[in-house]
Amino acid sequence: LMMTVAVLALGATASMAQTVGFSQIGSESGWRAAETTLTKQQAEERGIDLKFSDAQQKQENQIAAIRSFIAQGVDAILLAPVVATGWDSVLQEAHEAEIPVVLLDRSVDSDKALYLTAVGSDLVHEGAVAGQWLVDTVAGNDCRVVELQGTTGSSPAIDRKAGFESAIEGHDNIEIVRSQTGDFTRAQGKEVMESFLQAENGGKDICALYAHNDDMAVGAIQAIKEAGLKPGEDILVVSIDAVPDIFQAMAAGEANATVELTPNMAGPAFDALKAYMEDGAEPAKFIQTESKLYTQADDPAGEYERRKDLGY
Numbered sequence: 001l002m003m004t005v006a007v008l009a010l011g012a013t014a015s016m017a018q019t020v021g022f023s024q025i026g027s028e029s030g031w032r033a034a035e036t037t038l039t040k041q042q043a044e045e046r047g048i049d050l051k052f053s054d055a056q057q058k059q060e061n062q063i064a065a066i067r068s069f070i071a072q073g074v075d076a077i078l079l080a081p082v083v084a085t086g087w088d089s090v091l092q093e094a095h096e097a098e099i100p101v102v103l104l105d106r107s108v109d110s111d112k113a114l115y116l117t118a119v120g121s122d123l124v125h126e127g128a129v130a131g132q133w134l135v136d137t138v139a140g141n142d143c144r145v146v147e148l149q150g151t152t153g154s155s156p157a158i159d160r161k162a163g164f165e166s167a168i169e170g171h172d173n174i175e176i177v178r179s180q181t182g183d184f185t186r187a188q189g190k191e192v193m194e195s196f197l198q199a200e201n202g203g204k205d206i207c208a209l210y211a212h213n214d215d216m217a218v219g220a221i222q223a224i225k226e227a228g229l230k231p232g233e234d235i236l237v238v239s240i241d242a243v244p245d246i247f248q249a250m251a252a253g254e255a256n257a258t259v260e261l262t263p264n265m266a267g268p269a270f271d272a273l274k275a276y277m278e279d280g281a282e283p284a285k286f287i288q289t290e291s292k293l294y295t296q297a298d299d300p301a302g303e304y305e306r307r308k309d310l311g312y
């Protein structure tokens with residue numbers, strides 16, 4: 001006790017978080033499920049007691065989970081925010097309770113002082129990488145694009161749209177003719193693609209599909225096949241995440257390109273928390289992960305094999 005008192009008197013910082021609350025969005029996609037698995041694994045490897053809460057896509061459930069974490073006195077909170085707005089009050093409450101919050105994979109429009117750091121990719125850049133791939137691939141030929149957006153109001157839906165649009169800007173041969181949300185799910189990706197195909201001459205007037213995630217692309221690929229067209233040839237398919245299933249589709253020639261988003265957001269998040277809590281090291285406000293483009297030329301069968309046991 002004497003030693004503890006002496007250490008505290010010297011102003012030493014607390015030790016690494018022992019209990020961390022994780023408010024997860026849900027399990028809308030293969031990528032999301034992998035992020036959950038890896039977060040649990042990373043916590044276990046580090047001896048962290050992870051309190052996991054699945055919000056089933058509802059912000060109100062996430063807010064309730066955070067309030068419950070605060071009431072339980074957790075050492076830190078991980079938050080994957082379903083939408084970008086509406087977090088000010090609950091983040092303020094965590095801030096007042098001196099519980100550091102780390103955002104995972106999506107951003108919020110709140111004051112940056114209300115969270116410790118955010119781990120994620122540059123979501124605008126991801127969209128731009130996908131758009132640039134299409135610009136290069138169609139090489140000046142006319143291309144009518146349909147777009148499957150992610151969850152309305154989520155930062156990846158907003159930013160991936162903006163990034164793609166910026167890449168095709170000034171290329172008058174490329175036009176987004178239809179754009180609708182598929183909520184990041186396979187089922188809705190398929191359903192919305194069916195309506196796109198119907199509205200576009202059975203799909204004959206569509207040159208490419210841009211999906212904000214691979215799961216929606218996989219659903220849409222099914223719809224394209226059922227319409228009697230060849231995905232990957234009659235309709236080019238570009239999406240984001242790099243989950244095993246899209247590599248399988250790429251290996252079969254049914255998808256063309258994907259932009260990788262690592263599901264291991266928790267590793268860098270726990271590292272930042274440890275450095276902050278043990279040494280008082282203030283992390284950068286944004287810890288950026290890579291956004292690598294994969295095409296059919298990048299050994300999709302091998303990429304599938306390499307990923308299929310990595311938490312997906």
Ligand code: AHR
Binds near residue numbers: 030106214215
């Ligand atoms: O926030 C990241 C996105 O959320 C992933 O790209 C998508 O699959 C998930 O649902």
